[in-house]
Structure formats: structure tokens, C-alpha cells
Amino acid sequence: MKTDRAKVTASFQKYAEHYNLSDVKVKLKYDHTFRVAQNAERIAKSLSLSPDDIDLAWLLGMLHDIGRFEQVRRYGTFQDKSSVNHAALSADILFHDDLIRSFCEDSSEDRLIEKSIRLHNVYRLPSLPDREYLFCTILRDADKVDILRVNCETPRTEIYDLPEEAFRTSAVTPAVYEDIMNERNVDRTNSTTGIDFILGHISFVYGLVWPESLRMVREQGFLEQLLSFQSDNPDTRQKMDLIREKIHSFIDRRIGSDRKNHIPGAEKGYFETSEQMHHHFDHDHFAVENGITIDSFGKKTAVCSVHLTDHHRNAMGRVMGGVVFTLADYVFAIAASSVHVPTVTQQVSVSFLTSPKGDHLTARADCVRDGRTSAVYNVDVFDGSGNLTAKLLITGAKI
Numbered sequence: 001m002k003t004d005r006a007k008v009t010a011s012f013q014k015y016a017e018h019y020n021l022s023d024v025k026v027k028l029k030y031d032h033t034f035r036v037a038q039n040a041e042r043i044a045k046s047l048s049l050s051p052d053d054i055d056l057a058w059l060l061g062m063l064h065d066i067g068r069f070e071q072v073r074r075y076g077t078f079q080d081k082s083s084v085n086h087a088a089l090s091a092d093i094l095f096h097d098d099l100i101r102s103f104c105e106d107s108s109e110d111r112l113i114e115k116s117i118r119l120h121n122v123y124r125l126p127s128l129p130d131r132e133y134l135f136c137t138i139l140r141d142a143d144k145v146d147i148l149r150v151n152c153e154t155p156r157t158e159i160y161d162l163p164e165e166a167f168r169t170s171a172v173t174p175a176v177y178e179d180i181m182n183e184r185n186v187d188r189t190n191s192t193t194g195i196d197f198i199l200g201h202i203s204f205v206y207g208l209v210w211p212e213s214l215r216m217v218r219e220q221g222f223l224e225q226l227l228s229f230q231s232d233n234p235d236t237r238q239k240m241d242l243i244r245e246k247i248h249s250f251i252d253r254r255i256g257s258d259r260k261n262h263i264p265g266a267e268k269g270y271f272e273t274s275e276q277m278h279h280h281f282d283h284d285h286f287a288v289e290n291g292i293t294i295d296s297f298g299k300k301t302a303v304c305s306v307h308l309t310d311h312h313r314n315a316m317g318r319v320m321g322g323v324v325f326t327l328a329d330y331v332f333a334i335a336a337s338s339v340h341v342p343t344v345t346q347q348v349s350v351s352f353l354t355s356p357k358g359d360h361l362t363a364r365a366d367c368v369r370d371g372r373t374s375a376v377y378n379v380d381v382f383d384g385s386g387n388l389t390a391k392l393l394i395t396g397a398k399i
């Protein structure tokens with residue numbers, strides 16, 4: 001699809017003029033829009049997309065928050081919780097009212113545009129076809145990179161309606177600390193103190209999918225500004241030192257791994273984020289439809305589990321050996337994929353040790369040997385009572 005950027009910009013300005021641009025809140029979203037469009041364009045270029053697709057990424061940035069103007073006019077707030085889901089509102093305004101045609105006459109990318117906008121603020125993306133995943137993640141990254149800026153430029157006392165003192169003296173909630181040290185987006189429902197909110201913003205980096213987004217974050221320096229927060233609370237100060245180290249090593253690893261991908265023969269299966277990993281393995285229908293979930297994964301290791309139902313049992317009411325095997329095969333695939341994709345199971349030795357008890361199984365895979373063309377993993381399967389119920393040695397071929 002061809003995008004006429006001048007027309008898009010003019011239409012956006014015309015739309016925004018219906019709102020009070022002298023209101024700081026409205027102006028904030030107006031400026032945010034242009035910056036997100038620029039960020040999206042830069043990410044798209046870094047991925048060597050076609051000129052039309054680079055324009056499309058830019059267009060998504062221009063349209064993604066169009067509902068913000070109406071949100072603030074109707075409710076006087078940007079808090080979705082107390083007003084309306086602004087991403088859904090943006091998509092509704094564009095497509096239900098056919099406003100989209102004032103930005104682009106061609107309707108061939110309507111579905112992709114609507115989906116990307118509707119999903120730009122969800123906690124986790126659903127399973128999507130590759131092209132939709134690509135544009136959704138470009139837009140989400142572009143938005144997150146700029147949100148870091150907004151969170152630094154707007155006084156935190158205003159964002160959270162808390163006095164500065166509350167930030168300086170507060171302690172880190174253990175669940176929040178655990179999330180951030182385990183490279184997880186902070187679960188906001190656990191955030192209660194001032195410092196928790198700052199850490200919530202910092203943890204945005206874990207959700208960034210594309211290496212170019214991390215480069216932008218590094219260049220802009222806003223993350224560094226948040227990380228350099230000086231607490232008066234000795235315990236928080238100590239934790240912030242460890243968090244700073246953690247975030248730096250995460251970014252180094254991510255951008256570093258990107259460079260490694262360009263060395264012929266070097267590791268080529270490494271997923272940059274858990275989102276990419278989940279997206280890939282959501283297509284593993286047999287495992288997914290049997291209720292197997294990925295609990296955690298790292299380099300050359302993974303943990304998966306399954307909640308057992310009648311569906312998993314044989315005529316004697318016992319857990320089918322095939323369930324244990326599928327779980328083990330799947331956890332092996334996740335662990336091996338941190339190094340090379342695709343790696344296929346070639347040879348397996350399995351010992352069923354006990355009949356599983358309890359209502360779930362957990363399997364852990366660990367690399368025993370990682371060669372040039374093959375890899376060997378040990379997989380232990382535990383039942384709901386914590387008993388080792390099966391042990392497998394799986395050899396995979398890197399194809």
C-alpha cells in the first residue's frame with residue numbers, strides 16, 4: 001500500500017484541531033504521536049522492510065493514539081482504568097466512523113491497521129500471523145520507547161499524585177523486585193509504593209521486541225535517568241544498584257546477541273524476548289491443545305508444565321505415557337531453541353519411574369552437551385507431589 005505522508009500529516013492536524021491543543025494534556029498526545037511515528041519508521045528501517053512497509057509502520061504511529069483526544073475530552077483523564085480503553089477507542093473512531101479514509105484511500109491494509117492499533121496496549125499479544133505480529137510489535141516498541149521519555153519529562157508527583165517524599169523513602173515491594181530481577185515486566189497489581197511505580201516504567205525494556213528499540217532507549221538516556229533515582233531508603237538504594245546492573249547486562253546481552261546473528265554459523269535460534277518465544281511456540285498445536293504451558297526458559301534450559309484432566313488419562317485412570325513424553329519433548333524444544341532453531345528430536349531414551357500422582361506434571365530440560373550439529377538434553381519430569389516420575393535423555397539434530 002502506498003502512503004501519502006503529507007496527506008496523513010494534514011489529516012491528523014485537521015483532526016487534532018477539533019480539540020484544545022493549548023491544553024497540556026492534549027498537546028502531550030499530539031507530540032507523542034509524531035515521535036511514535038518516527039520511532040516506528042526507524043525500527044522498520046532497521047528490519048530492512050520495503051519502502052511501502054516502512055511508510056505503513058510510520059502510519060501506524062500516526063494513528064495509534066487518535067482516540068486519546070476523545071478520551072481526554074470525554075473523561076478528562078488518560079487513565080484507561082477509570083475511563084475507556086484508549087486503544088479500542090482509537091480503532092473504533094478510525095474504522096466505525098470511517099475516518100480512516102481521510103488518511104488513506106487504499107483499504108488493502110485496513111485489517112492490519114485496525115488490529116495493530118487495537119492491540120497496541122494489551123499486556124501480552126495473542127498468537128498472530130507473522131505479518132500482523134511484525135507490525136504490532138513495531139508499534140508497541142515505538143510507543144514504549146516514547147513512554148519512557150514521557151515518564152521522565154512529566155513530574156512523577158503529577159503522574160501518580162504522590163508527594164516526592166513518598167518516592168524517596170519508599171521500599172521496593174518484594175514481588176516487584178522479583179519481577180524486575182527475573183527480567184519480567186512488573187505486574188502492576190503488585191505495585192503499591194512510589195519506587196514500585198518507577199520500577200514499573202524501567203521494566204518496560206524487558207518487553208521491547210526489536211534490537212533497534214533498545215538502541216533508541218540507550219541513546220535517549222531516559223532509562224538511565226530513571227535508573228539513577230537516588231533513594232533515601234538504604235535498602236532501596238542497595239536494590240537499585242543491583243537493578244541497574246541487571247538492566248545494563250540485559251541490554252548488553254540483547255544488543256550483543258543481535259550482532260552475533262550476523263556471524264555465519266553463529267547461534268541463530270536465540271529468541272530476543274519471551275514474547276517472541278511464546279509467539280513461536282503458540283503454533284505448536286499438539287502441545288498447546290493438550291494444555292502444556294511454558295513456565296520459564298533461559299539459555300539452554302526451560303521449565304514447562306501441564307495441568308492434568310481426564311483428557312490426559314487412560315482407561316485405568318492413569319496418566320498416559322504419551323502425555324509425559326509430549327511434555328518432555330516440548331520442554332526440550334523450548335530449551336534447545338535458545339541456541340538453534342529448528343532443532344528436531346532425533347533419539348530419545350526414556351525411563352518411566354513412577355505412576356504420576358497429583359493434578360499436574362512439571363518438566364525441566366537442561367543441556368548436557370551442545371555440539372555443532374546436535375545437542376543432548378536431560379529432561380526430568382516431576383509429578384504434583386514433587387516425585388521424579390520420568391527421566392529422558394533427548395538428542396536433537398540442528399537442521
Ligand SMILES: [Fe+2]
Binds near residue numbers: 065121143
Ligand atoms: Fe497508546
